[in-house]
Amino acid sequence: MAGVSTKEIKNRIRSMESTKQITKAMEMVAASKLRRAQAQVLNSRPYFEILYKTIQNITATNRELSSPYLLPQSEGGVLCIVIAGDRGLAGGYNSNVLKLAQQKLEGADAQVLPIGKKAVEFFRSRKIPAFTEAYADASDVSIGDCFSISKQVCKAFHSGKIHSVYVAYTNFESMLSQSPALMQLLPLTARQEPDGHVPAGIEYEPSSEEVFEAIIPEYLGGVLYGALCESRASEQAARRTAMDNATQNAEEMIADLSLKFNRARQAAITQEITEIVAGS
Amino acid sequence: MTPFPLKIVTPDGLLFDGEAEEILVRTTSGDVAILAGHINYVAPLGMGRATVVSGGNRRTAACIGGMLSVVDGAVTLVPTTFEWAEDIDLPRAEASLQRADKVLHDKTSSDTDLRLAEARLRRALVRKSVAGNL
Numbered sequence: 001m002a003g004v005s006t007k008e009i010k011n012r013i014r015s016m017e018s019t020k021q022i023t024k025a026m027e028m029v030a031a032s033k034l035r036r037a038q039a040q041v042l043n044s045r046p047y048f049e050i051l052y053k054t055i056q057n058i059t060a061t062n063r064e065l066s067s068p069y070l071l072p073q074s075e076g077g078v079l080c081i082v083i084a085g086d087r088g089l090a091g092g093y094n095s096n097v098l099k100l101a102q103q104k105l106e107g108a109d110a111q112v113l114p115i116g117k118k119a120v121e122f123f124r125s126r127k128i129p130a131f132t133e134a135y136a137d138a139s140d141v142s143i144g145d146c147f148s149i150s151k152q153v154c155k156a157f158h159s160g161k162i163h164s165v166y167v168a169y170t171n172f173e174s175m176l177s178q179s180p181a182l183m184q185l186l187p188l189t190a191r192q193e194p195d196g197h198v199p200a201g202i203e204y205e206p207s208s209e210e211v212f213e214a215i216i217p218e219y220l221g222g223v224l225y226g227a228l229c230e231s232r233a234s235e236q237a238a239r240r241t242a243m244d245n246a247t248q249n250a251e252e253m254i255a256d257l258s259l260k261f262n263r264a265r266q267a268a269i270t271q272e273i274t275e276i277v278a279g280s
Numbered sequence: 281m282t283p284f285p286l287k288i289v290t291p292d293g294l295l296f297d298g299e300a301e302e303i304l305v306r307t308t309s310g311d312v313a314i315l316a317g318h319i320n321y322v323a324p325l326g327m328g329r330a331t332v333v334s335g336g337n338r339r340t341a342a343c344i345g346g347m348l349s350v351v352d353g354a355v356t357l358v359p360t361t362f363e364w365a366e367d368i369d370l371p372r373a374e375a376s377l378q379r380a381d382k383v384l385h386d387k388t389s390s391d392t393d394l395r396l397a398e399a400r401l402r403r404a405l406v407r408k409s410v411a412g413n414l
Contacts, residue, residue, distance in 0.1 A: 043291075043293030043294070044291050044292070044293070046289045046293075046294060047289045047290060047291045047358060048291075050289055050349075050356055050358050051347075051358060054322060054347065054349055054358075057322075057351075058322075143291050143292075143360075147345075147360065201319070202321065202322055202351070203319055203320060203321045203322070204321075204322050204323070205307065205309055205312075205323040206309050210308075210324075211322055211323065211324055211347070214308065214324035214347070215324060215347055218324075218345060218346060218347070218360065221360075222291060225291050226291075
């Protein structure tokens with residue numbers, strides 16, 4: 001009887017070890033991808049910040065500025081651009097951002113623009129109509145794609161099909177913490193920053209309205225790209241953490257099972273000795 | 281010439297951060313050259329060649345989309361794409377040109393395809409012309 005159980009334990013240890021190898025490998029892959037994604041996040045931040053500041057300056061200096069992008073529209077639905085991953089096994093990464101987006105969309109006349117296979121599947125199964133499913137592969141979406149998404153969205157916004165645009169993504173705070181976030185893209189809310197230093201007398205060419213109209217789609221594309229970079233880095237960081245935990249768990253279980261295995265083996269030996277001694 | 285601080289930032293990162301004496305770019309309303317002491321100025325960029333003179337060196341680049349801003353003497357160029365002439369992948373631009381050309385000559389192409397192809401054609405032409413004469 002003891003012999004059977006040691007064999008069973010041995011099998012379990014072996015399978016646990018191969019699982020551990022897989023999770024370890026996934027962790028290392030995620031860590032190396034994370035380094036690249038992190039560099040990308042840091043590179044894309046200044047671009048977005050400067051665009052944002054310029055828009056702030058224009059809205060702050062030109063009070064009479066009227067643009068459809070600034071006005072709350074009355075008709076149309078909500079569009080939510082949801083950025084999730086292509087694969088699972090990344091802890092709560094996918095489910096957190098998807099849940100956040102779903103809360104926003106519930107009960108509203110809503111459409112989604114899913115980016116990432118997990119987002120596409122999620123909204124398809126919940127029968128929420130998609131604006132387009134052309135960007136299912138989150139890892140393939142390039143900066144050019146972000147700009148073409150932004151152009152399509154601006155067009156739909158102008159034609160009155162949608163009245164507000166949100167983006168749901170995951171903020172990359174650090175290696176250990178990522179938080180899902182929802183940001184309103186359109187209509188632009190005129191934010192008043194108390195300490196905002198506004199340089200006086202900026203010359204806009206051809207005119208501030210035209211500069212504004214030209215920059216908004218660029219700005220949206222830039223924001224989207226920024227959100228995408230943040231999400232990608234978050235995905236890798238989440239996966240790395242999840243896989244690190246899995247590896248540790250596997251190690252713990254292996255240690256536990258090894259102890260059990262040794263006990264069982266020792267018990268079998270002791271029993272055998274007892275039998276031999278008793279028999280003689 | 282008097283230098284001024286210049287920053288060139290694209291989504292791919294900071295491409296230039298330092299002193300320059302002159303920058304020449306194509307905005308949507310025409311070519312503009314900025315020297316030190318320019319007034320505060322913002323203009324959206326078109327597609328074209330950008331020339332940066334820094335430390336007596338003249339460098340050219342293909343600069344597409346985005347905007348140019350001068351605030352309190354500091355010049356910031358925020359293009360969508362910005363490639364120094366020596367970094368341009370000429371064979372790729374050539375291939376892109378051919379592809380766009382094919383779509384434009386195809387009578388069955390849809391409207392959006394035509395628009396995309398036209399934009400691609402113009403980008404490829406800018407890249408080619410900039411890379412062609414370093």
